[in-house]
Amino acid sequence: MQLNNNLSYYSFAKERFILSFLFFFNILITTLASSLPDNTIIFENDTIVIKQQDTTITYIPLRTSARTNADSLHKDPIVEFFNKNASKRQINKWIYDLLINEKKPANKKNINYLEDYSAFEGKKIKNIYYKRLPPFGSSVKDTTKKDDNWVAKLGNNTRFPTSTVILRNNISLKKGGYVTREKVEESERLLRQLGYISEAKIIIKNNHVDTNYVDVLVISKDQFHHAFDAGLVHNYPKVTLYSTNLFGQGLGFSQSYTFTPKDDPYHGFIIGIRVRNLYGSLINLRGAYTNRNIKKELNLSVDRDFYRKKTKNGGGLIINRSYKNYSITGSGQIYLDIPLEYFISNVWYGRAFHIKSNNYFDNSIFYLSAQNITSKFFNIPDSLDDYHFFDNNYSYFISAALAKRSYYKNKLIYSFGRTEDVPFGFMASITYGYNHTPMIQRHYIGLHFNTGKTLIPNRGYLAMSVDATTFFNHTDQEQGTIRLKGTYISHLIHARCCKMRNFIDLIYLRGFNRLPFEYTFLKESKQGITGFTSMLERGKEKFVIKTENVLFKRKRFWGFQFAYFSFLDIGFIGDGRTMIFKNTPYFSFGAGLRIRNDNLVFKTLQIRFAFLPNVPPGMDFYNIDIKSKSIRRFDDFYPERPFKPVFY
Numbered sequence: 001m002q003l004n005n006n007l008s009y010y011s012f013a014k015e016r017f018i019l020s021f022l023f024f025f026n027i028l029i030t031t032l033a034s035s036l037p038d039n040t041i042i043f044e045n046d047t048i049v050i051k052q053q054d055t056t057i058t059y060i061p062l063r064t065s066a067r068t069n070a071d072s073l074h075k076d077p078i079v080e081f082f083n084k085n086a087s088k089r090q091i092n093k094w095i096y097d098l099l100i101n102e103k104k105p106a107n108k109k110n111i112n113y114l115e116d117y118s119a120f121e122g123k124k125i126k127n128i129y130y131k132r133l134p135p136f137g138s139s140v141k142d143t144t145k146k147d148d149n150w151v152a153k154l155g156n157n158t159r160f161p162t163s164t165v166i167l168r169n170n171i172s173l174k175k176g177g178y179v180t181r182e183k184v185e186e187s188e189r190l191l192r193q194l195g196y197i198s199e200a201k202i203i204i205k206n207n208h209v210d211t212n213y214v215d216v217l218v219i220s221k222d223q224f225h226h227a228f229d230a231g232l233v234h235n236y237p238k239v240t241l242y243s244t245n246l247f248g249q250g251l252g253f254s255q256s257y258t259f260t261p262k263d264d265p266y267h268g269f270i271i272g273i274r275v276r277n278l279y280g281s282l283i284n285l286r287g288a289y290t291n292r293n294i295k296k297e298l299n300l301s302v303d304r305d306f307y308r309k310k311t312k313n314g315g316g317l318i319i320n321r322s323y324k325n326y327s328i329t330g331s332g333q334i335y336l337d338i339p340l341e342y343f344i345s346n347v348w349y350g351r352a353f354h355i356k357s358n359n360y361f362d363n364s365i366f367y368l369s370a371q372n373i374t375s376k377f378f379n380i381p382d383s384l385d386d387y388h389f390f391d392n393n394y395s396y397f398i399s400a401a402l403a404k405r406s407y408y409k410n411k412l413i414y415s416f417g418r419t420e421d422v423p424f425g426f427m428a429s430i431t432y433g434y435n436h437t438p439m440i441q442r443h444y445i446g447l448h449f450n451t452g453k454t455l456i457p458n459r460g461y462l463a464m465s466v467d468a469t470t471f472f473n474h475t476d477q478e479q480g481t482i483r484l485k486g487t488y489i490s491h492l493i494h495a496r497c498c499k500m501r502n503f504i505d506l507i508y509l510r511g512f513n514r515l516p517f518e519y520t521f522l523k524e525s526k527q528g529i530t531g532f533t534s535m536l537e538r539g540k541e542k543f544v545i546k547t548e549n550v551l552f553k554r555k556r557f558w559g560f561q562f563a564y565f566s567f568l569d570i571g572f573i574g575d576g577r578t579m580i581f582k583n584t585p586y587f588s589f590g591a592g593l594r595i596r597n598d599n600l601v602f603k604t605l606q607i608r609f610a611f612l613p614n615v616p617p618g619m620d621f622y623n624i625d626i627k628s629k630s631i632r633r634f635d636d637f638y639p640e641r642p643f644k645p646v647f648y
Contacts, residue, residue, distance in 0.1 A: 003230065062109070077572040111323040119206045122180045123617035126213035128168070128175050132161045135599040140201040140219045151558075155224055155599075160248035161221050161551045162196065170194060170371040171202075171278035172308070173216055179204055186309065189407060189421045191220055193307070194276060195252075196245035198223045198418050198598045227602045229256075229628045242272075243600045249497075250276055259291070267534060268292030282311065297322035297329065297421040306638040309405075315349035316641060331645045335519050335538070340390075341378040347371070348397075348641040350377065364404035367429075371397040371642045389515060391437035397444065401429035408454070412492055412499055412552050414632040416561040422461065426451040435471065443472045450635055452487075460490040463635055468645045480512035481490065481647040487635075495551075498564075510541040510576055511647050514607040518647065522571045522586060526648060529569035531610025531623035537586070540576040545569065559597045566591040567610075589613050594629070603628035 003211065085456030108391030134156035137147020147153075171187035173179070180579045184202050199221045207213040225245035231238045242254035252274035272288040281304070288299045303316030320329050321343050328334040329344070350369030355361055373395040377440035380390045405425030413420050426449070450465035463486070470480035490502040507527055509520050519538035522528035529544060546569045553562040567590060574583040610623040 019572075020448040034240065040124055042374055062591055063313060073592075100614075114474065120214050121181065123179050123212065123214045125173060125175055125179060126207045126210070128173065128216045128218065130164045130167055131217060131219045131589070132164070132167075133219065134161075135159065135198065135222050135224045138221055140199045142222055143219060159222065159224055159226075160245070162220065162245060163248045166248070166250045166277075167218060167220060168192075169277050171218060172310070173202070179216075181311070182210070187218070190308070191218075192419060192421065194250070196223050196225045196250070196601060197221065220264045223603050224599060227600060229603060231627050232495070233258050233260060233266045236264070236266075238266075252276075263293070265294035266292055282308065294324075294326065296324040299329065305640065306350065306365075307636070309365070309539040312352050312354070315393075316347070318344075318346040320332055320344045320346075329646075331512070334517060335535070336517055338381055338383070340380075342375060343378075344373070344375045346373045346641070352640065361404065362401075364402060364512070365638075367399075367403065367477075367639050369399045369401075369639060369642050371395075371399075373397075373643065387515060388437045388440050391439060393435065394446075395433060397431055397433040397642040399429055399431040399639065401444075401639040403426060403427035403636035403637045403639065412501060413489060414634075416552065416563065416596045416598060416604075422452075422454075423636045424453045424461075425637040427639065429639055429642075430640045431469075433471075433643060440473060442478065444643070445470060445472070450637065452635065452637070460488060462489075463487040465635060472575040476513070478513050479518070479647070482508075482510045482512075483646045484508040498551045498553050500549065500551050503546075503550070505544075505546040507542070507544045508580075509543075509641065510580075512540075512576070514540055514647065520573070520648060522573050528569055529571040529586060529612075530616075531588050531590065531608070531612055531625065532571070532586065532617045532619075533617040533623065536616045536618070537573050539573045541580050542571065543580050544571040559599045561596055561598070563594045563596075565594065579618055584614065585616055588614065590623075592625075603630055605629075 018262075018338060096428075115332070115603075131143055133143060135151070136152035136155045137145065139145045168180075170190050170191070172183040172588055173187050177183075180528045184204065188200045188202055191197045197220050197552040201219045203217040203219065204214050205217070207215050223244070226243045229242070230239040236259050238256065238258045240254060240256040242252070244252050246253055252272075254270075254272045256270040258266045258268065268291045270288060270290045270292075273286070275285040277283070278285060283302060283304045286299070286301045298321045299319070301316065301318045304311070304314050305316075306314045318330075322329065323341055324339045325342070326336050326339055328340070328342075330346075348369060348371035350367055353366045353368075355364045355366060373393070375393040376393070377390045382391050403425065405421050405423050405427075407421045409415060410420050410422050413422070429446075429448045431444070431446035433446070433450075435442045435444060446467070446469040448465070448467050450463070452461065452463035454461050465483075465485045467481065467483040471478040484507070486504075486506040488504040493500040493502075504614050511518065511520065520526070520540065520542050521535060522532050522537045522542065522544070524530055524532050527544065528542075530546065546567065548565055548567045550563050550565045551566070569588040571586045571588075572580045572583050573586075574580050588610050590608060592606060594604050594606050596602075596604040606625070608623075608625045610625070612619075612621050612623065615621050
């Protein structure tokens with residue numbers, strides 16, 4: 001059998017069977033490897049503390065009233081419901097183990113306590129000091145550590161230390177305020193989210209003059225904030241120069257240029273700027289100007305999100321002026337063969353209300369928000385005149401959401417050696433909207449739920465989300481969507497040579513009565529399968545499962561860390577008229593290497609080989625990819641603007 005670029009689906013019956021077997025065998029191995037017990041669980045009053053092989057987790061109390069033993073968990077109505085029904089059926093027991101994970105106290109000889117802030121809880125802050133460590137050769141665990149290597153010295157001396165004003169504006173602890181464990185942990189988390197701080201640690205100690213007061217030491221480690229990115233577009237070089245912390249003032253700047261012939265679609269440049277937490281207001285600014293043959297547009301955005309738990313007012317403004325664009329920015333499902341010219345403004349405001357109660361919903365937050373989207377299109381071609389989507393559109397949305405979240409620290413998940421803040425909790429929301437144009441009026445309903453939690457004992461991390469949305473034109477449903485997403489991350493498996501972790505991602509998407517030019521794709525960049533580059537395989541429904549096994553090497557080379565990975569993906573795509581699994585399955589499997597240095601703001605360098613036995617016409621059956629890759633983010637549990645497209 002001779003391989004070519006247009007491999008026949010029917011000529012690979014044996015190969016499909018083998019790939020299917022390997023795919024599900026890979027999932028089985030991942031599940032079995034992740035079930036190895038390696039944790040210690042204790043109950044401290046109303047707080048569950050779990051010490052796993054790679055993770056220390058503290059669950060916040062389920063109620064504010066004081067209780068002294070683990071039996072108090074049964075007083076919670078949700079816990080008690082599952083407890084009563086766990087013995088009736090096996091599925092009830094499985095749900096109980098999955099969601100409640102109640103275990104008896106372990107032997108206290110094995111207890112590993114978290115850092116104890118109880119001695120300082122509620123004390124007033126006298127002074128806040130800042131220790132800014134250079135990127136190379138330093139450590140927040142040992143601030144005396146230095147690297148005498150001339151390369152490290154050169155790098156440390158050619159960077160601007162992050163301004164203490166920037167650090168002060170990005171922590172929850174304030175001089176004259178009071179110490180709480182929540183503020184300490186949130187402050188560390190906020191510093192790590194900046195994008196130019198690789199690690200942060202906060203130390204609390206009694207003031208040496210008056211022990212009724214405390215002093216706070218904020219230790220932060222900078223990243224070397226200048227970097228570049230290089231790649232190929234149509235076999236021509238593309239170079240991006242950027243800095244995430246210009247002059248140590250938290251200013252971000254980037255410029256990208258593609259060295260293609262002047263008539264190439266991607267010829268041109270992109271310039272971007274970014275400011276985080278402007279003057280301590282929690283407001284983020286972004287701006288970008290794109291001037292390419294295929295796209296010419298200006299984007300501006302201002303936002304104040306709800307990432308900080310105590311934030312009461314959030315909102316944002318997005319302005320997009322496209323002079324030439326083959327898609328709608330922010331709507332990945334739009335795919336056109338002709339360019340558009342348009343103006344879109346998107347403004348929203350939200351208010352948070354904190355809930356205090358004596359049940360499961362204690363420390364949860366209720367959000368109300370409203371949004372207005374205005375879009376105007378210019379010089380619409382005759383072929384699109386029949387679609388109300390391209391009329392002047394005015395949309396109004398209101399949303400109510402309930403969320404509860406917390407975080408625990410972990411490493412070696414999506415990043416390498418740096419601390420990662422893993423969210424756990426839930427968010428549920430309902431959105432109503434009204435859309436009108438000169439020709440039609442429509443109503444909108446959207447439902448959303450997502451949750452994430454650790455699976456104990458030592459079963460990893462599971463996150464799930466569900467979206468169901470639709471517009472109503474009188475009684476007819478239009479542009480409806482059902483989207484299901486699941487992510488499983490195993491615990492860290494220790495081996496002699498390395499540390500390992502397994503990942504499984506599942507996505508199911510179906511559109512109902514979508515517009516003719518709205519599609520979902522199997523392309524990798526559009527949540528498809530690895531190495532798939534064709535835009536020909538498109539439809540209204542898709543199902544994708546992605547599995548990946550990652551081996552993190554223990555040794556470093558000049559601060560660079562290495563991770564080897566293998567993957568096996570399967571994807572189906574169809575028009576929604578027949579069962580999704582009756583469509584042609586597309587497989588992708590292969591392996592690769594990732595290289596990262598957390599002292600630098602460089603993206604992760606990925607070298608990957610993918611083999612795709614069945615491909616559409618015009619696409620190669622193999623894929624060798626060398627590119628920079630941004631760190632993947634966790635899905636969190638706080639609302640953004642009420643309406644965001646979910647069909648992609």
